[in-house]
Amino acid sequence: xxxxxxxxxxxxxxxxxxxxxxxxxxxxxxxxxxxxxxxxxxxxxxxxxxxxxxxxxxxxxxxxxxxxxxxxxxxxxxxxxxxxxxxxxxxxxxxxxxxxxxxxxxxxxxxxxxxxxxxxxxxxxxxxxxxxxxxxxxxxxxxxxxxxxxxxxxxxxxxxxxxxxxxxxxxxxxxxxxxxxxxxxxxxxxxxxxxxxxxxxxxxxxxxxxxxxxxxxxxxxxxxxxxxxxxxxxxxxxxxxxxxxxxxxxxxxxxxxxxxxxxxxxxxxxxxxxxxxxxxxxxxxxxxxxxxxxxxxxxxxxxxxxxxxxxxxxxxxxxxxxxxxxxxxxxxxxxxxxxxxxxxxxxxxxxxxxxxxxxxxxxxxxxxxxxxxx
Numbered sequence: 180x181x182x183x184x185x186x187x188x189x190x191x192x193x194x195x196x197x198x199x200x201x202x203x204x205x206x207x208x209x210x211x212x213x214x215x216x217x218x219x220x221x222x223x224x225x226x227x228x229x230x231x232x233x234x235x236x237x238x239x240x241x242x243x244x245x246x247x248x249x250x251x252x253x254x255x256x257x258x259x260x261x262x263x264x265x266x267x268x269x270x271x272x273x274x275x276x277x278x279x280x281x282x283x284x285x286x287x288x289x290x291x292x293x294x295x296x297x298x299x300x301x302x303x304x305x306x307x308x309x310x311x312x313x314x315x316x317x318x319x320x321x322x323x324x325x326x327x328x329x330x331x332x333x334x335x336x337x338x339x340x341x342x343x344x345x346x347x348x349x350x351x352x353x354x355x356x357x358x359x360x361x362x363x364x365x366x367x368x369x370x371x372x373x374x375x376x377x378x379x380x381x382x383x384x385x386x387x388x389x390x391x392x393x394x395x396x397x398x399x400x401x402x403x404x405x406x407x408x409x410x411x412x413x414x415x416x417x418x419x420x421x422x423x424x425x426x427x428x429x430x431x432x433x434x435x436x437x438x439x440x441x442x443x444x445x446x447x448x449x450x451x452x453x454x455x456x457x458x459x460x461x462x463x464x465x466x467x468x469x470x471x472x473x474x475x476x477x478x479x480x481x482x483x484x485x486x487x488x489x490x491x492x493x494x495x496x497x498x499x500x501x502x503x504x505x506x507x508x509x510x511x512x513x514x515x516x517x518x519x520x521x522x523x524x525x526x527x528x529x530x531x532x533x534x535x536x537x538x539x540x541x542x543x544x545x546x547x548x549x550x551x552x553x
Contacts, residue, residue: 250263251263251264251265252265252412253265253290253309253310254309254408254410255269255290255291255307255309255334255410255540256290256309256412256537256538256539256540257410257411257412257413257535257536257537257538258537258538260310264309264310265408266401266402267309267310267400267401267402268335268336268337268357268399268400268401268402269290269307269308269309269310269334269335269336269337270307270308270311270336270337270339270389271305271306271307271308271330271331271334271336271337271338271339272305272306272307272308272317272318272320272339272340272384273303273304273305273320273321273322273323273327273339273340273341274286274303274304274305274306274317274318274319274320274321275303275304275318275319275320275321275379275380276294276301276302276303276304276436276453277301277380278454279376279380280319280321280376280380281454281458281461282458282459282460282461282465283304283318283319283458283460283461284315284316284317284318284319284383284460284461284462285306285308285314285315285316285317285318285386285460285462285463286304286306286458286460286468287460287463287466287467287468287469288308288314288315288460288463289306289307289308289539290307290308290309290539290540291306291307291334291539291540291541291542292304292305292306292307292468292470292539292540292541292542293305293307293327293330293542293544294431294438294541294542294543294544295324295326295327295330295431295493295544296431296432296435296480296491296493296544296545296546297324297490297491298488298489298490298491299489300431300432300434300435300436301435301436302431302435302436302438303321303324303327305327305330305331307331307334307336308386311386311389311390312386312390313386314385314386314387315385315386315387315462315463316383316384316385316462317383317384317385317386317462318373318381318382318383318384319373319376319379319380319381319382319383320339320340320341320361320370320382320383320384321340321341321379321382322340322341322342322343322344322347323338323340323342323343323344323347323348323351324343324344324346324347324490324491325344325346325347325350325492325493326491326492326493326495326544327340327347328343328347328350328351328354328356329350329495329496329519330495331356332354332356332519332520333495333516333521333522333523334522335402335403335406336357337357337358337359337393337398337400338351338356338357338358338359339358339359339360339369339384339389340358340359340360340361341360341361341370341379341382342360342361343360344488344490346483346490346492354519357398357399359384359389359396361382365392365395365396366392366396368388368392369384369385369388369389369392370382370383370384370388371383371384371385371388408522409522409523409524410522410535411532411533411534411535412534412535412536412537413534413535413536413537414536414537415506415536416471416472416505416506416534416535416536417505417506417507417508417536418503418505418506418508418509418510419508420508420510421508421509421510422508422509422510422553423507423508423509423553424442424504424507424508424509424553425441425442425507426439426440426441426442427439427440427504427509427551427552427553428440429475429543429545429551430545430549430551431543431544431545431546431549432480432545432546432549433546433549436453437453438451438452438453438458438543439451439452439453440452440473440504440541442506442507443469444507446469447471447506447536447538448469448470448471448538449469449470449471449473449504449541450467450468450469451467451468451469451470451541468541469539470538470539470540470541471505471535471536471537471538471539471540472503472504472505472535472536472538472539472540472541473502473503473504473505473540473541473542473543474501474502474503474504474512474514474525474540474541474542474543475501475502475504475542475543475545475551476499476501476514476523476542476543476544476545477499477500477501477545477546477547477548477549478493478494478495478499478544478545478546478547479493479494479499479547480492480493480494480546480547493544495516496516496517496518496519496521497515497516498513498514498515498516499513499514499515499547500512500513500514501513501514502551503525503533503535504553505535505536506536509553510527510528511528512525512526512527512528512533513525513526513527513528514526
């Protein structure tokens, strides 16, 4: 074979080998490595409450309960006092209640006030104070009647008055009633005359004068050991099962003077009005008289035979009916008093003892034939 042909064949074979060889495929790019974030752990469920497991308190801790108060108490109001005055004999003062005697003095500080008829359809007050040591003026002081002596004696009180009816003066002597009267001697020094008013509406006394002179008058100043106070008190005395009694007027007898009571829910007090206006205290910044309790007691009342002045006899012993008013409600009650030396006892209609609300009390003594509309 010619050399040229061999060369051509060789070149052709080499070209053929090159054309039959495939180029290598490019290597694929590596996939990116993705690091997944670890999932947050699910919160563990709160344990169910079991005995012995309690949550942490939220907010400030509640205050500790105040210890129960054990007194001492004012036995006429049930209110706490700084010192024990329960064995002291109270002071009972006869107070003028005519329009010409207004404003009265010291009435907003009286623990118990009795209002009772006297002759002519007018009324008079007996203001009872368990402690007069820090009291201002009291008045005006007027004359006694037999049943005002009874009221004072029911409290074993020291009786303060100016003159009296023949029946009252006789009872004071026969019963040896401890008293201070406007007359002669040292006892008269507990009284003074107000120059602003005319007699007989200008006679006054004061806590300072009584406290100063009592120790020198040779009087029994404390209750006897066997004396026990009859009144009882509670923090919430409102008779919710009673009839509403937010405003009412008491008439003491036919064609007599009246007294009105208006309940204030915010203060819990009944505010007293008479003669068409508020009954204010002339010795206490004209403060209107306000009381926690109102008692209305029916008592047998009649004229004294042969008494030309028309004086009355009121039976304060035995028993009778009445009303108790507190917190905007009124309920029927009964009263009783065994003897002239006994205290008044108040019971509900079922016979259980009546509990008064803590605070001052106003007691209206009306004819047994009178009624009250609430």
